[in-house]
Amino acid sequence: MAEGPEDFRAFQRTLAERMRAIEARSGRPQKGDDIILSVMNDARFGAIDLRFIKPWADNDQHSKLNVMIRKVFEIWHETSANRYTNPETGRAYDLPGAVQMIFSDLGTQTSQSKRGFSAYNWIRSELIRMGVPAEQIAFMQDYDKAAAKLRLFGDLNAGRKRILIGSTATMGTGVNAQQRLKALHHLDVPWLVADIMQREGRIVRQGNQHDEVEIYAYAQQGSVDATNWQLLERKMRFIGLAMSGDRTIRRIEDVGGEGNQFAMAKALASGDMRLIQKAGLEADIARLERLQAAHFDDQFNVRRQIQRAERDIRTAQTRIPKIEAALNQRISTKGEAFALHRNTKVVESREKAGAWILSQARLAEREGRTGRWTMGRIAGFEVMCEAHEQQFRTSDKRKREVVSTIYLDTPAGEIEVETDRETKPLGLISRIEHAALRLESDLAETQRSLEEAERRLPAYRAREGLPFVEAVDLQAKRAELHALDAELEAEGKEEEAALKSATANDDAASDAIEKTEEVA
Template identity: 35%
Template sequence: MFHTFADVKTAEDLKLPVPTLAARDGDGLRQPNMLAVEPSPELRHYIQDIGDRVDAIQQRLVPSEEDNMLKVSSDGRKAASDRRLVDPALFQHGPTKIGATADLLASVYEEHKDRIYTDPSTGEPEPARGALQLVFCDFGTPSEKWNVYGELKDQLRRRGVPEHMVRFIHEAKKDNEKGRLFAAARSGRIAVLVGSTSKMGVGTNFQKRAVRLVDMDAPWRPADLEQRHGRILRQGNQNPEVRISQVVTKESFDSFMWQGLERKSRFINQIMRGRLDVREIEDIGDNTLNFAQAKAITSGNPLVLEKAVADQELARLSRLDRAYNRNLVAVNHTKRGEQASADAAAQDLPLIHAAVARTVDTTADALPSHYRRPNLR
């Protein structure tokens, strides 16, 4: 019904002159690279604590104002980035997502710091050299306390990236400030620009030198992810080939988030393309997780999460089967009632025909004389 009045054109249909996504390491597919980070012992312990919280919530041992599944989901997502987002007093041992991102950004900076870009209007080489990298992070935005943005900037400085060339989208409070920030990004005065989806995902124009985009976390909606990647896969980018990296902490809530995005985007693409191979699409607007998914995540076994999803699908299909059988019984009952009515009508039909044969036309002069009232005049 939607496609009877909607004219949907996807990026594949438009074929705009945008950069090509570089082939992924390993399988050669032109898709984002997944940069996996091993979980620290502290994170594993914290995830197990989340499992205990889920048990307490499921058994209603804690009031919903104190703890609930939405808080569990939020804390799990924060811990997957850095446990200090949950509690700034916690110290993070071992490899971290921030450290892995800093290593990647620093290596790309060294690789492209002498790259030459041209002025679009004149075609002349611009004096400033170097490419631009974009980092999206929705947790740990700049504030007075410890935050991911500040830690990332500090680690980049220690790896040789000039501190003044690492900027945050949050520095620009007004439209004119954003304009100057974007101009600096296009002119090569910024090497790394960090921002959140809400502030840097829509209405931005700094793709000219963008060579690498990093997703440090996963948003809830596929549209948000599409807006992120649209900042680099965009007309006006002078890099013929770009890369997108997604930093993921193993055995954490990252698996739930990225699997959820993949599932949601698959359904949405079916609708937008108008080539549905199913009659129903499940509701994808829920921004939290259920008990089975939470327990699967805290188990540390990705197969358990797949089983939880399969169990959900089995429960859904079982409900449909029961509803179908109940509907079938109701239809059969209605059928028997209608058949009985038809049989009774068939028995009455000869009597009705006989009654029709005995009827007398009483209209105007057709009425027999012995039925007429005598003329009293």
């Protein structure tokens, strides 16, 4: 944690004034107007070093940037004698010395032209001034070709380069230079948890020859840093809950959404820790309320799943005996055993049986007859034909037409046999026989459905009625926020009363002076 000198506190006050001006502005910002994003960017840059804001400012030895540089040099000096082994040959590398990585998405070399100052250039020049050989320092942005990157990684593993500086985008992935990597430094605070994970994945990595590694995160006292690290911690905790397999987590949202952005920016700019605490509490409460809503959604889903499982069990228990009865009633039609039993006649030819059934169904359609009648028995089941009217729209008129449906009437229910204008007699009989043979698969599917419903029902019942585990924490944070709001409101009223009193005294003094001048 870098100390916050008076110059930095004055800078924080200017940010607070800018935020008040933005808050007081009505309507949409015009071109050239100050906006929240600009304030936040200046806050993040200023937290590293005030020369990003005022390039002419003096070098502050207490800035976060200089604090980090001293730590990097200290580790560079302490690890200069460390020896490492080439994993390919099993022999010690010729050169000693550990490697360090410095991550910063802000203050790259391009910021020299945009803001008049570059953290990258300053880190290199200061380390060289302290005694680090220039050839041991590298900027990742200088190695944009694949071959150049491979040479750089080789130099780092061999000890020819010992300090690598880069951004999350250039150095967060695809960097296999972990053999000597002893320390990693976060100079800035990235926005995303994924950025932190990518950065630290460079050092916490298989192939690193250290038993322990060091990760440093830097913050400027009274700046945006502390709260940004806190926001990342909240996001990481929420993601951890989701990744843990907790089934009550049904929605993941970024806790740093737009609704809290203005309050957080105002708090950071003010430097008042109570406002930062208030913004943090509001973010925590919003997160917990989302978790609470997800919990209620989950409980609703649990009850619905219980009802569905119970319904599936009842349906299966009712249907299984019916399918078994249908199987007991079914008669084999394999090979020459096929027969269509009509009232007075038995048709043993599949083609003749199919032709007769189709002719009766299509005759009903042509004559416009509706109703339901038996066509005979196949496989021990009644072959039924049902004809009914349907309406079709042709241009602006409605046309009525009779259509027929053929199905098997079984104890397990009606099994429809699909037909169309192109269906042939043998094709129809094949479909009827296949429908009768589907009973085994229907029984197996229904039994599987019963077993699955009986298996999942106890788990859902165990979750039914579970309380929201963070209810106490939510209630406590709401109470804490309420107390903090009351404190800030009371202080605001006191300041307002003091201001009115001071104004009244000034007015009285002015009146007295005027009267004295009149007497004179």
